[in-house]
Amino acid sequence: MQLKGNRNSGGRWRKLRIFNQLYNFLSSVRLTIVLFVLILISCVTGTALLPVPVARLFIFSSIWFNVLLVFLISNVAFCFFPKIWRRKIDLIFAGMIIFHLSFILLFIGIVYDSMFYFRGTIRLTEGETLNLADSRSYDHIEQGRFFERERNLKMWIVLHKLVTGHKVNGKNMGVANEISVGGREEVKRDFIYVINHLEYKGFKFYRARDGFSPLIVLRDRNGNVLYGAYSPLQSIREENKKYLYVIGTAEAPGYIPFPQDSILQQLFYLQAKYYPSPKNSRIGEVFFDVREIVSDDPEDGKELFSGSAALRERVSVGDYFLSMEEVRYWASIDIRHNPGLPLIFTSLWIGFGGIILTTVARLIKRK
Amino acid sequence: MNSEMVFFWTAVAFYGLSAFSYIFGLISMKEKLFSAGLILSFLGLAGNVTAVAFRWIKGGVLPFSDISESITSGVLIAIAIFLIVQASSKRLRAIGALVMPVAFVLIGWAGTLMKEVSGQIAPSLQSYWLWFHIVGASTGFGAVLVAAGTGLVFLLKERYKTGIYEKLPDPDSLDNLNYRFVAGGFIMFGLMLISGALWSNQVHGKYWNWDPVESWSLVCWLIYGMFLHLRITMGWRGRSLAWYSMVAVLVMITSYWGIPFVVQNFHTGFRIEH
Numbered sequence: 001m002q003l004k005g006n007r008n009s010g011g012r013w014r015k016l017r018i019f020n021q022l023y024n025f026l027s028s029v030r031l032t033i034v035l036f037v038l039i040l041i042s043c044v045t046g047t048a049l050l051p052v053p054v055a056r057l058f059i060f061s062s063i064w065f066n067v068l069l070v071f072l073i074s075n076v077a078f079c080f081f082p083k084i085w086r087r088k089i090d091l092i093f094a095g096m097i098i099f100h101l102s103f104i105l106l107f108i109g110i111v112y113d114s115m116f117y118f119r120g121t122i123r124l125t126e127g128e129t130l131n132l133a134d135s136r137s138y139d140h141i142e143q144g145r146f147f148e149r150e151r152n153l154k155m156w157i158v159l160h161k162l163v164t165g166h167k168v169n170g171k172n173m174g175v176a177n178e179i180s181v182g183g184r185e186e187v188k189r190d191f192i193y194v195i196n197h198l199e200y201k202g203f204k205f206y207r208a209r210d211g212f213s214p215l216i217v218l219r220d221r222n223g224n225v226l227y228g229a230y231s232p233l234q235s236i237r238e239e240n241k242k243y244l245y246v247i248g249t250a251e252a253p254g255y256i257p258f259p260q261d262s263i264l265q266q267l268f269y270l271q272a273k274y275y276p277s278p279k280n281s282r283i284g285e286v287f288f289d290v291r292e293i294v295s296d297d298p299e300d301g302k303e304l305f306s307g308s309a310a311l312r313e314r315v316s317v318g319d320y321f322l323s324m325e326e327v328r329y330w331a332s333i334d335i336r337h338n339p340g341l342p343l344i345f346t347s348l349w350i351g352f353g354g355i356i357l358t359t360v361a362r363l364i365k366r367k
Numbered sequence: 368m369n370s371e372m373v374f375f376w377t378a379v380a381f382y383g384l385s386a387f388s389y390i391f392g393l394i395s396m397k398e399k400l401f402s403a404g405l406i407l408s409f410l411g412l413a414g415n416v417t418a419v420a421f422r423w424i425k426g427g428v429l430p431f432s433d434i435s436e437s438i439t440s441g442v443l444i445a446i447a448i449f450l451i452v453q454a455s456s457k458r459l460r461a462i463g464a465l466v467m468p469v470a471f472v473l474i475g476w477a478g479t480l481m482k483e484v485s486g487q488i489a490p491s492l493q494s495y496w497l498w499f500h501i502v503g504a505s506t507g508f509g510a511v512l513v514a515a516g517t518g519l520v521f522l523l524k525e526r527y528k529t530g531i532y533e534k535l536p537d538p539d540s541l542d543n544l545n546y547r548f549v550a551g552g553f554i555m556f557g558l559m560l561i562s563g564a565l566w567s568n569q570v571h572g573k574y575w576n577w578d579p580v581e582s583w584s585l586v587c588w589l590i591y592g593m594f595l596h597l598r599i600t601m602g603w604r605g606r607s608l609a610w611y612s613m614v615a616v617l618v619m620i621t622s623y624w625g626i627p628f629v630v631q632n633f634h635t636g637f638r639i640e641h
């Protein structure tokens with residue numbers, strides 16, 4: 001802003017003086033110390049005093065904190081390099097140069113990445129296909145200013161199956177999702193699990209969470225199917241460390257209006273809890289809790305039904321039958337695109353090499 | 368008590384006795400007590416190694432997945448480094464007066480937090496990056512702990528000139544040693560941060576999360592980076608850096624084990640939910 005004002009008032013020298021002042025400011029050791037201290041204070045506050053999400057929002061992803069980091073990098077550039085400009089370069093020095101250069105490179109990588117990255121979370125039930133170009137497929141999206149989703153994410157994903165206790169070379173890898181990702185030319189199919197992701201055209205797919213998704217079916221008195229939908233259940237951890245699988249929010253059980261589709265008339269509020277059998281998690285009991293719709297609060301309505309049913313067993317609710325016909329898994333999958341990553345990791349390793357070079361050269365020199 | 372526990376508490380006891388020998392050695396200026404401290408620390412290490420080995424065999428995974436395991440293994444490596452330093456020079460015995468009490472307090476605390484081996488291999492621990500991460504973290508800790516020890520000895524040497532203090536290395540060598548161990552620690556923390564980032568990227572697709580443990584490790588690394596700059600760029604030497612290294616190791620210990628203890632989970636990455 002200041003520069004612009006000066007350009008208007010003319011004077012080439014004035015402009016140079018501003019550059020000089022800027023240079024002096026950026027290259028001062030005092031700035032280094034101030035920055036170090038400010039960053040330390042921010043980190044300590046962000047970790048010791050504030051809860052993680054708050055700290056992430058107000059400190060670590062805030063503009064001012066990132067401006068501090070940019071200043072730190074400029075400081076390395078303007079302070080370290082001029083200082084060593086005319087020195088004889090030996091191995092000790094070469095190592096330091098490599099190290100500080102890599103630090104700058106690292107930040108270029110981080111800034112570049114922040115402009116073009118993409119991060120999305122989708123949730124799909126076994127057998128389901130989603131179009132990744134469509135923003136409605138996502139539970140959550142974050143992206144850099146210059147990332148174009150429609151152009152870069154022309155692909156679809158299928159969740160074929162979720163397996164528990166996935167074995168790789170005899171080792172138990174826990175839960176794995178078998179997925180396919182594809183576009184017009186190519187399709188890739190693989191299992192993703194804790195230490196394995198699938199990569200397709202620069203996008204990486206990571207297994208995130210999972211849970212049960214029973215197919216709940218509504219029938220009329222004659223047994224004709226009126227409606228059916230997979231309802232993803234939350235996995236809520238209870239005090240005894242067991243999980244409760246239930247319709248609701250991530251924190252607590254809740255009700256959904258049923259049928260859920262907006263074009264159909266909503267008949268009642270429904271809550272379903274699922275109790276998998278210990279032997280086979282896909283066969284179990286469901287506990288229905290059905291209430292009359294009188295207001296926005298399900299608790300206001302009269303209880304229409306409360307009780308459990310085995311797989312495919314129909315229970316009678318007023319003029320209808322409810323049943324759980326099938327249990328599938330849902331899985332949420334994180335999709336990541338970080339074009340700056342190669343630069344970031346390369347500069348980390350280069351920097352690491354730089355410090356080792358300096359240290360080894362020092363040891364040799366001493367001998 | 369199972370055999371793992373017997374060895375573990377034996378180690379704690381030997382470390383404790385060793386710490387007392389070193390401290391009283393300093394106070395009473397008796398070199399024999401240093402030798403006793405050294406032998407006791409060696410016995411403690413033997414117990415420590417055996418206890419970790421038992422746990423490793425029983426659980427089938429590198430015992431590094433909660434705070435108490437991480438402290439136990441971290442102390443093991445630190446004492447091993449300390450003993451290597453002891454083997455290389457007789458004149459550095461007094462470092463034990465800082466290293467052993469810290470080791471004793473930490474491992475004793477670990478004992479109170481100990482849980483049964485879970486017997487389950489957390490799949491996320493099966494990444495090779497984790498090895499680098501752990502080696503970096505624990506040797507880094509060992510190095511800066513020894514650096515802090517040399518810092519203490521430097522300060523003592525400066526103040527007292529007679530008796531056992533006469534035999535200590537001259538201040539310049541101590542100062543230099545302090546710098547070298549800090550530099551070594553700095554490198555190992557660098558390895559820890561990089562491999563941690565790679566590991567996290569492999570498991571979550573995120574290389575940096577600003578989780579408390581990560582931020583504090585970065586703080587630590589910057590603090591040791593500042594040490595190097597103060598020495599190399601600003602020309603600091605001696606007493607100020609000796610104090611610096613002793614304070615810095617406290618920050619280091621807090622960030623490794625204090626923070627995960629307070630925030631109730633040792634790195635979110637270690638916790639696998641289903």
Ligand code: HEM
Pocket residue numbers: 032072073075076079080083096099100103355358550588589591592593595596599600
């Ligand atoms: C913020 C701006 C920075 C400036 C202005 C700066 C400046 C310097 C200078 C001038 C030297 C060489 C000293 C000499 O020989 O005269 C140096 C060395 C070094 N710097 Fe930096 N640096 C910066 C950031 C960093 C950071 C963030 C780190 C990592 C934490 C770092 C780590 C090192 C290391 C490891 C050495 C070599 C020390 C040794 O030889 O053992 N620097 N720095």
